[in-house]
Structures are given as structure tokens and as C-alpha cells.
Amino acid sequence: xxxxxxxxxxxxxxxxxxxxxxxxxxxxxxxxxxxxxxxxxxxxxxxxxxxxxxxxxxxxxxxxxxxxxxxxxxxxxxxxxxxxxxxxxxxxxxxxxxxxxxxxxxxxxxxxxxxxxxxxxxxxxxxxxxxxxxxxxxxxxxxxxxxxxxxxxxxxxxxxxxxxxxxxxxxxxxxxxxxxxxxxxxxxxxxxxxxxxxxxxxxxxxxxxxxxxxxxxxxxxxxxxxxxxxxxxxxxxxxxxxxxxxxxxxxxxxxxxxxxxxxxxxxxxxxxxxxxxxxxxxxxxxxxxxxxxxxxxxxxxxxxxxxxxxxxxxxxxxxxxxxxxxxxxxxxxxxxxxxxxxxxxxxxxxxxxxxxxxxxxxxxxxxxxxxxxxxxxxxxxxxxxxxxxxxxxxxxxxxxxxxxxxxxxxxxxxxxxxxxxxxxxxxxxxxxxxxxxxxxxxxxxxxxxxxxxxxxxxxxxxxxxxxxxxxxxxxxxxxxxxxxxxxxxxxxxxxxxxxxxxxxxxxxxxxxxxxxxxxxxxxxxxxxxxxxxxxxxxxxxxxxxxxxxxxxxxxxxxxxxxxxxxxxxxxxxxxxxxxxxxxxxxxxxxxxxxx
Numbered sequence: 131x132x133x134x135x136x137x138x139x140x141x142x143x144x145x146x147x148x149x150x151x152x153x154x155x156x157x158x159x160x161x162x163x164x165x166x167x168x169x170x171x172x173x174x175x176x177x178x179x180x181x182x183x184x185x186x187x188x189x190x191x192x193x194x195x196x197x198x199x200x201x202x203x204x205x206x207x208x209x210x211x212x213x214x215x216x217x218x219x220x221x222x223x224x225x226x227x228x229x230x231x232x233x234x235x236x237x238x239x240x241x242x243x244x245x246x247x248x249x250x251x252x253x254x255x256x257x258x259x260x261x262x263x264x265x266x267x268x269x270x271x272x273x274x275x276x277x278x279x280x281x282x283x284x285x286x287x288x289x290x291x292x293x294x295x296x297x298x299x300x301x302x303x304x305x306x307x308x309x310x311x312x313x314x315x316x317x318x319x320x321x322x323x324x325x326x327x328x329x330x331x332x333x334x335x336x337x338x339x340x341x342x343x344x345x346x347x348x349x350x351x352x353x354x355x356x357x358x359x360x361x362x363x364x365x366x367x368x369x370x371x372x373x374x375x376x377x378x379x380x381x382x383x384x385x386x387x388x389x390x391x392x393x394x395x396x397x398x399x400x401x402x403x404x405x406x407x408x409x410x411x412x413x414x415x416x417x418x419x420x421x422x423x424x425x426x427x428x429x430x431x432x433x434x435x436x437x438x439x440x441x442x443x444x445x446x447x448x449x450x451x452x453x454x455x456x457x458x459x460x461x462x463x464x465x466x467x468x469x470x471x472x473x474x475x476x477x478x479x480x481x482x483x484x485x486x487x488x489x490x491x492x493x494x495x496x497x498x499x500x501x502x503x504x505x506x507x508x509x510x511x512x513x514x515x516x517x518x519x520x521x522x523x524x525x526x527x528x529x530x531x532x533x534x535x536x537x538x539x540x541x542x543x544x545x546x547x548x549x550x551x552x553x554x555x556x557x558x559x560x561x562x563x564x565x566x567x568x569x570x571x572x573x574x575x576x577x578x579x580x581x582x583x584x585x586x587x588x589x590x591x592x593x594x595x596x597x598x599x600x601x602x603x604x605x606x607x608x609x610x611x612x613x614x615x616x617x618x619x620x621x622x623x624x625x626x627x628x629x630x631x632x633x634x635x636x637x638x639x640x641x642x643x644x645x646x647x648x649x650x651x652x653x654x655x656x657x658x659x660x661x662x663x664x665x666x667x668x669x670x671x672x673x674x675x676x677x678x679x680x681x682x683x684x685x686x687x688x689x690x691x692x693x694x695x696x697x698x699x700x701x702x703x704x705x706x707x708x709x710x711x712x713x714x715x716x717x718x719x720x721x722x723x724x725x
Contacts, residue, residue: 193342239314254339258317261312265354366688406603494536563592
């Protein structure tokens with residue numbers, strides 16, 4: 131009998147816990163006599179940035195509200211008896227009593243003495259939290275590939291306790307530096323599969339959702355905004371959260387004793403983000419065109435064969451697992467189509483879009499205009515036959531080498547879009563029709579080049595000039611994998627030994643900046659934010675040659691999971707669909723400066 135590939139343990143256990151809840155031993159009153167001198171006044175506001183921690187007291191009967199400001203931030207949570215460091219919130223004891231690996235509303239959480247310390251009284255999230263995973267520490271990040279110090283919840287917890295509860299004042303609340311209790315991981319999503327395997331996935335919580343815990347005794351609370359950015363714990367990007375302590379009788383009013391905020395740094399979400407994920411299926415063609423070199427040999431060509439027979443299939447299978455195989459674009463050279471027909475056919479059958487990418491990955495500087503036309507005609511024919519009569523609608527120049535004759539040919543043959551230029555990094559725009567930029571001839575007087583370069587106004591599009599409307603989809607060197615992650619022996623700009631974490635973090639940094647700075651501020655002068663828009667396109671370019679390799683494909687899947695973790699606001703689109711939607715908008719709205 132076939133088995134499901136994964137079990138949602140959180141859902142399976144809920145009904146069981148409901149039947150058991152009334153049978154669970156709740157324990158008696160446990161008043162610990164918490165000193166009150168540490169409670170800050172109402173004028174004190176503690177600020178904790180992402181990757182940092184807070185430690186503070188809470189009294190019996192008070193409520194602690196923890197809000198996931200961004201929506202995907204995990205909070206490592208500890209609670210201690212201030213008079214007995216051996217009596218602390220225990221995940222092992224809580225799991226045993228609750229018979230669950232995630233708390234539900236109404237559940238109490240227990241100490242090492244099996245006494246209730248806190249009760250979960252409200253939860254506006256889907257209810258996915260974790261009581262299994264231990265806190266991240268220095269060794270964890272070393273195992274993940276970090277070569278330098280990385281903020282971690284272990285150090286955060288010890289540092290927060292020492293700074294807020296020094297040993298001379300709280301001798302009974304001292305934790306050994308080489309030990310830490312397992313935390314309650316609020317908002318963390320750890321799935322359990324049918325083989326009892328664990329899989330970290332992005333949190334299911336959304337922006338603004340929260341939990342409320344009631345203190346069943348006086349406690350010291352420590353919380354860490356988890357710094358994990360090398361696994362999908364926080365959907366890959368540590369952010370902020372917010373918490374407040376309320377009196378039992380007035381859950382809407384913060385107490386004068388504690389009102390602590392981890393500040394919101396993430397602004398309101400843009401309306402829509404389109405992920406333009408594409409794959410340049412170069413394979414052997416790269417070594418014939420832009421990668422042509424007199425020293426190329428069998429080993430070089432072999433890496434191209436790997437892309438055609440192994441790398442592409444690995445990536446395709448990964449895309450299917452992520453349910454986006456039909457929401458991406460593959461730019462395939464004609465040589466790849468005819469040399470690796472079986473692999474390319476599988477790409478077509480996945481529902482992906484097929485765009486052109488030269489025949490033998492020819493650089494524009496290698497061809498005459500006549501040769502360029504012949505190559506384009508050949509590639510259109512090959513791709514049309516591959517796609518059962520459907521002509522390709524998009525084009526990407528090999529190595530982004532493109533000239534004015536290329537644009538003219540794309541217009542002549544009715545292409546919908548081009549993705550080879552870098553006028554903007556996150557918005558579609560009209561492919562320019564500027565004249566060639568004149569190079570400086572230093573053999574002539576300086577006056578011959580002391581003049582501006584004519585650049586067409588972006589407000590004047592082809593719809594006004596009568597030209598074929600050719601849309602430009604953003605791309606660029608910093609959106610791709612090959613240059614930093616693949617060693618090309620005869621290409622000066624390749625590296626190949628860069629950590630995947632560097633590239634992954636660069637892409638995340640770019641996305642976060644666009645996310646934070648894209649939304650327009652109502653009433654703000656447009657001239658101050660001329661490059662911002664409520665929506666944006668986020669291009670990522672991968673190669674089967676590169677991202678198909680075993681040490682890189684994991685990063686490729688992580689970045690996709692991270693983007694999917696942002697929810698419905700972020701969606702994957704084929705380039706053709708992005709271009710069509712944008713073109714439709716231009717036809718119904720007065721063209722404006724591309725933002």
C-alpha cells in the first residue's frame with residue numbers, strides 16, 4: 131500500500147490532544163517570589179534588533195503577547211524559575227505530558243518539576259510551533275559552512291541573562307556557559323515525514339499574527355529573534371518581532387512594568403512580486419561560442435555534456451517538487467535542442483516556456499549582421515518544431531552580448547520580449563531603440579568626444595512611435611549563478627570556488643531591499659522615489675551547468691523555498707506572462723517612466 135510522503139504531525143495530534151487534555155495533570159500553584167526591582171518603568175523601552183535577544187521578568191497572571199511582525203520570524207523562547215536555575219521550561223517534559231510536539235490553545239507548558247509555567251491562551255497563526263529543535267549555536271553554523279562568527283540563539287540567551295540578571299544580584303539564576311535548555315520555538319515549522327525524518331520548512335505564520343501566553347507563576351523570560359539565515363527556519367531571512375506584557379484584567383492595556391518592543395523594520399507588503407526564474411541551458415554550446423578558446427579540450431566539453439544529461443534533469447525534478455516547473459522560462463540554444471533532444475523534450479513537457487539563446491551561444495562580436503540573421507532564423511525554426519508549431523516569444527542574448535541589429539531583428543520577427551539589457555533591475559520597460567553609442571577615438575582632439583550621449587526618453591514607447599512593441603524583462607550579472615559558482619578555465623571572470631552562501635545572501639539582500647523600498651509612500655513627491663513601485667519583478671538566472679551540480683542545487687532549492695515562504699504576495703511567472711501583463715497595462719494606461 132503506498133504511503134504519503136509526509137505527515138502533518140501538527141494536525142494529526144490535535145484531535146488526540148483534545149481527548150487527553152482533561153486528563154493531563156495541571157499541578158498546583160507555584161509562586162516563586164520574583165524580585166520586582168528588575169521591572170522597567172513605563173519610560174523604558176528595550177529595543178532588540180533581528181538576531182538579538184531580550185530577558186525580562188513576568189509575574190504570575192500576566193499575559194505575554196508575541197507578534198510575528200514580519201510573519202516568518204522564529205522566536206526561541208525560554209522561561210526560568212528566578213530562584214532555582216534547575217527549574218526551567220522543559221520541552222521534554224511538555225512533550226511527554228501533552229503527547230505532542232507542538233502546543234495548542236489551552237495547553238500548559240511544563241517545567242522540569244512537571245509544574246505548569248505558562249499556558250497558551252490565544253494563537254492567531256495556523257498553530258505550527260516546534261518543541262523538538264534545539265537552539266542554534268556556533269557549532270551548528272560551522273557545520274552549515276560558516277567560516278566566521280555567526281550570531282546564534284545559544285550566545286543570545288546567555289548574554290541576555292547575564293546582562294539583565296547579573297550573578298551578584300541573582301545567584302540562583304545562573305546558567306552554565308556550556309549548556310542551554312531546549313527552547314520553545316514559536317512559529318517554527320518542523321515537519322515529520324513517514325520515516326520519522328525531520329524537515330525544516332518556512333514558517334506558516336503571516337505578518338501580524340501572534341500568540342498569547344499566560345504566566346502560571348513568576349518567571350524570567352528570555353526570547354531570541356533567531357539569527358538562522360543558512361536554513362529555511364525564518365524563511366531564510368531573520369527579521370523583527372514584537373512583544374508586550376499585559377495584566378490579567380486588561381489584555382488590551384500594557385502594564386506599566388513591561389512594555390518591550392522589537393521594532394518593526396519591514397514595511398507594508400507590496401501588492402505583488404513576480405519571480406522571473408529562468409535557466410540558460412547552455413550545455414556544450416557555451417564552449418563553441420562565447421566560451422570558444424584554442425585550449426578547450428575534452429574535459430571542458432564534458433562539463434557541457436553534464437549539463438545536458440544530468441544537471442538539467444536534476445533541476446527539472448527539483449522544480450517539479452516545488453510545483454513551479456510550469457512557471458519558469460528556459461532559454462535554450464539551438465545546439466542544445468538538437469544535441470540533447472530527450473532532456474529538452476522533458477523541459478517542454480513540464481509546461482515551461484522556451485526562449486531563444488543563440489544557436490552555439492554565439493557572441494554578437496563574433497558574427498556579421500548577416501550571420502546574426504541566419505542564426506536567428508535557424509533558432510526560430512528549431513524551437514518552433516520543438517514546441518509543436520508554437521514560435522518562441524522571448525530572447526536572451528548569449529553572455530548578454532547584444533547590439534542594435536539584434537533589437538531590429540527581434541522587432542522584425544515579432545518577438546514579445548527581450549531579456550538581455552540592464553536599464554532597470556526590477557521593472558519591465560520598453561526595449562530601447564537608441565543609436566549606437568560612439569566610442570572615444572583618442573587619436574582625435576578631445577572636443578570630438580566632449581559631448582553627451584543621446585538616450586531616448588523612456589516615456590516615448592513603441593505604441594507612440596509605431597514600432598513593434600518589444601518588452602524588456604530585467605536581467606543582469608548579479609542575478610545569475612555561473613560567474614561566481616562555476617570554474618571556467620579559460621574565462622578570466624569566472625570564479626567557481628565562491629561559497630553558495632555568498633550568492634544566496636546576495637540574492638536575499640537584493641530582494642529585501644526591493645521589498646522594503648518598493649512601496650510608494652502616499653503623498654510623497656514622485657521625484658524622490660522615481661525608481662520605486664508597489665510591484666516589482668525579481669529575476670534569478672540559473673544554469674544546468676552550474677546549479678545542476680550537487681553542491682549548488684541545494685542552494686537553488688533553498689532560495690526557491692525562501693521566496694515561496696513569503697506567501698501569495700510572491701509568485702513565480704514565466705517571462706512571457708510577465709511581458710504580456712505589462713504590455714496589457716501599457717495599452718490601457720498612459721505610458722510613464724519605467725520605475
